[in-house]
Amino acid sequence: MHALPQEHTGKRIARLRRERHLTQRMLAELSGVPYNTLIKIEQNRLSATPHAVACLARAMRVEVATIAGQPYKEDLRADELDVLIAPIREALDVYDLGPDPDISARPIGDLREDSEGLCEAVRAGEIKRVASEVAGLIEETTTAAHTQVSSDGWLVLASLYRTSYDVATKLGYADLAQLALARMDWAAQRASSAVFGGAYQYFRALAYLREGKFRTGQRLVDLGLRTIAQAEESRERDVVTGQLHLGGSVMAGRAHNEDQAMGHLAEAERIAARTGEAPKVLWMAFGGVNVSVHRVSVLAELDKYDKAVEEADQLTIPANWPKSRMSHHWAEVARAQMWTGRTEASFRSLLKARKTAPQQAKYHPMVRETYASLEAARRRLPDSFLSYGSWLTSQV
Numbered sequence: 501m502h503a504l505p506q507e508h509t510g511k512r513i514a515r516l517r518r519e520r521h522l523t524q525r526m527l528a529e530l531s532g533v534p535y536n537t538l539i540k541i542e543q544n545r546l547s548a549t550p551h552a553v554a555c556l557a558r559a560m561r562v563e564v565a566t567i568a569g570q571p572y573k574e575d576l577r578a579d580e581l582d583v584l585i586a587p588i589r590e591a592l593d594v595y596d597l598g599p600d601p602d603i604s605a606r607p608i609g610d611l612r613e614d615s616e617g618l619c620e621a622v623r624a625g626e627i628k629r630v631a632s633e634v635a636g637l638i639e640e641t642t643t644a645a646h647t648q649v650s651s652d653g654w655l656v657l658a659s660l661y662r663t664s665y666d667v668a669t670k671l672g673y674a675d676l677a678q679l680a681l682a683r684m685d686w687a688a689q690r691a692s693s694a695v696f697g698g699a700y701q702y703f704r705a706l707a708y709l710r711e712g713k714f715r716t717g718q719r720l721v722d723l724g725l726r727t728i729a730q731a732e733e734s735r736e737r738d739v740v741t742g743q744l745h746l747g748g749s750v751m752a753g754r755a756h757n758e759d760q761a762m763g764h765l766a767e768a769e770r771i772a773a774r775t776g777e778a779p780k781v782l783w784m785a786f787g788g789v790n791v792s793v794h795r796v797s798v799l800a801e802l803d804k805y806d807k808a809v810e811e812a813d814q815l816t817i818p819a820n821w822p823k824s825r826m827s828h829h830w831a832e833v834a835r836a837q838m839w840t841g842r843t844e845a846s847f848r849s850l851l852k853a854r855k856t857a858p859q860q861a862k863y864h865p866m867v868r869e870t871y872a873s874l875e876a877a878r879r880r881l882p883d884s885f886l887s888y889g890s891w892l893t894s895q896v
Contacts, residue, residue, distance in 0.1 A: 508544050508869075508872045508876075509541070509544075509547075509548050509553070509567060509568065509569070509869055509872070510541045510542040510543060510544045510546075510548065511542070511544070512566075512567055512569060513538075513541060513542055513548070513556055513567060514542040516560050516562060516566070516567070517542075517560065520560055522560070524538055524539060524542070527556065527559060527560070530559035530560075531552075531555040531556045531558070531559035531560075532555050532559075533552050533555050533556060537552065538556075544872060544873070544876045545876060545877070546873070547835065547838060547839065547869055547870065547872075547873035548567075548869065549801075549803070550712070550754055550801065551754050551755075551756065551801065551803075553567050553568070553712065554711075554712025554713075554714070554754070555712070557711075557712050558712060563674065563711060564710060564711050564712045565672060565674050565710075565711075568672075568865045568869075569865075569868075570672030570674070570863075570865060571671055571672030571673050571863075572672060572863060575862070575863070575892075576671060576863075579628070579862075580628075581627075581628060581631060581671060584628075584631040584632055584635075585631075585668075585671070585673060585676065587635035587636075588631070588634060588635045588638075588664050588667065588668070588676065588680075589676060589679070590635065591634070591635040591636075591638040591639050591642075591664070592638070592661070592664060592676075592679050592680060592683050594639065594642060595642060595683050595686060595687075597642075598646045599642075599643040599646045599647045600639065600642070600643045603639060603640055603643045605640050605641070605643045605644035605647065606640065606644070607644075608644055608648060608650075608652045608653050608656060611637065611640065611641045611644055611653075611656050612652070612656045612659075614633075614637055615637065615641070615656050615659045615660050615663070616659075618630050618633060618634055618637065618660070618663050619659065619662075619663060619783040620780075620783070622663060622666045622667070622670075622783070622824060623779075623783060623785070623822035623823065623824050623825070624822070624823050624824070624857075625823045625824050625827060625856070625857025625858065625859055625860045626859065627667060627670055627671065627859040627860060627863075628859060630663060630666075630667055631667045631671070634660060634663050634664050634667060635664075637660055638657070638660045638661070638664065641653065641656050641657045641660055642657060644656075645657045645687070645690075651690070651691040651692060651693070654687045654688070654690040654691035654693075655687075655688075655691045655693060655696065657687040658684050658687035658688045658691060658693070658696050661680050661681075661683040661684035661687055662680070662684050662699070662703065664676075664680040664683075665677050665680035665681055665684065665703060668680055669706075669707075669710075670824075670860055670863060670864075671863055672863060672865070674707070674710070674711070677707060678707060681700065681703055681704055681707065684696070684700050684703070685697070685700045688700055693731075694727060694728060694730045694731035694737075695728065695731045695734075695736050695737060695740055695782070697727045697728070697730075698724045698725070698727045698728030698731065698737075698740045698741070698744065699724075699740050699743075699782055699784075700724075701720050701721070701723050701724030701727055701744070702721070702724050702740065702743055702744050702747050704720050704724075705717045705718075705720035705721045705724065705744075705747050705748075705751065706747055708720060709747070709750065709751050709754065712754075714751055714752075714754055714755035715755075717747075717751045718748060718751050718752065718755070718760075721744055721745075721747055721748040721751060724740075724744045725741065725744050725745075728740050728741050728744065729741075735775055735778065735781060736781055736782065738771050738774060738775045739775055739778050739781040739782060739784055739786045740782065740784070741771060742767075742768045742771035742772055742775065742786050742791075743768075743784045743786050743790075745764040745765070745767045745768035745771070746764070746765075746768045746786075746790060746791065746794045748760070748761075748764040749761045749762075749764035749765045749768065749794055749797075749798050750794060750797050750798060750801060752764060752798075753797070753798035753799075753800075753801030753802050754801045756801075756802060756803075758802055761798045761801075761802065762798075765791065765794065765795055765798060768791050768794070769788070769791045772786065772787050772788045772790070772791050773788070775787065776788075777789060779821070779822060783822075785821065785822045785825050789817060789818065789821060790825070792811070792815050793815070793817070793825065793829050795811055796808050796811045796812045796815065796829070796832060796833065796836070797832055799811060799836075800832055800835060800836045800839075805836040805837075805839040805840045806840055808832075808833075808836040809833070809836050809837055809840055809842070812829075812833045812836065817829065823856050823857045824857050824860055826856045826857070827852075827853045827854075827856040827857035827860050827861050827864070828853075828860070828864070828866075830849045830850070830852040830853035830856060831849075831850070831853045831861065831864050831866045831867045831870065832866065833849045834846045834847070834849035834850045834853065834866075834867070834870045835866055835869075835870045837849060838870050838873055838874055843874055843877065846870065846874060847874060847882075847885060847888075850867060850870060850871060850874075850888065851884075851888070853867055854867075854888070854891070862891070862892055867892075868892060871888065871889060871892065875889065
């Protein structure tokens with residue numbers, strides 16, 4: 501009996517391939533994924549790497565999310581998260597209607613404080629709380645921004661749009677994430693903020709990374725670097741610049757361009773030496789720790805799983821580091837350990853991802869994909885392994 505009663509990625513790939521009347525050999529040739537690798541992926545004997553998924557999605561002309569199975573609608577419904585999506589869509593849709601006569605907005609300072617609180621809650625992995633509160637705060641801040649003359653309201657609104665992007669991304673709603681980004685750019689332009697403009701290009705690049713469109717993603721990283729260069733010198737400018745380089749490193753790594761990936765990492769490391777740890781500057785968690793975490797990611801994207809595991813073993817993450825980033829890191833470590841045959845260590849890392857940020861881990865495609873691969877090759881794993889699969893498809 502399967503612990504995770506859900507169509508695995510390989511099965512979805514096989515179904516999509518047959519729907520397009522493609523043989524395995526034809527799809528392998530179209531995608532560039534080795535024929536034997538594709539067979540093992542479809543049989544769930546091998547985990548599909550993000551690079552392979554991107555290549556297969558491009559060959560079959562589907563979204564990466566279609567192959568990943570996102571959003572996990574049945575599970576979202578069970579956790580009563582699906583009902584929170586519609587209000588966020590509505591809040592994003594009233595951006596240009598001016599002040600709402602039925603809303604009495606509080607002072608910008610109060611709205612900024614609430615916005616910062618939601619940013620912190622996202623980093624703590626409190627997705628359900630943020631999803632339930634962000635729509636109302638967007639509507640209130642929209643009215644405030646339209647009725648005051650300074651740029652402060654637009655900056656708070658841009659931050660809230662970014663938070664709605666975070667929620668949509670973590671729950672697998674790619675279309676909603678794109679809409680939130682468009683609104684973030686709109687508000688940033690009204691605030692005349694080059695810093696937020698650069699951050700917008702960073703998040704936009706990440707959206708293309710998830711879609712497997714690495715060339716476009718790298719162009720957006722370059723655009724973001726040009727945009728942020730227009731900002732006045734500040735720690736905020738350095739942080740966004742460094743984070744753009746980190747995004748570029750993963751982008752290049754997933755495209756298997758090692759030289760470019762390492763170049764971005766080196767530049768980010770140089771900037772981090774100047775900024776120090778800056779976890780709350782635009783809530784990007786930038787600093788030396790994040791550079792080290794991204795090095796693990798890049799090595800895994802380059803299929804250098806042994807080196808990724810070695811780097812992860814040498815890395816000490818502070819206890820006060822954002823839980824959302826820590827949970828994502830453990831998911832990536834689990835994937836690298838699984839690929840090197842360290843199944844028990846991989847499961848322990850999945851447990852850490854869950855313990856650190858359970859709401860995020862439950863809907864993280866890498867967590868599910870790694871778990872499915874461990875299930876297919878289950879050896880010497882504890883009884884708690886099956887209960888982990890049950891948790892993935894039950895209420896948090």
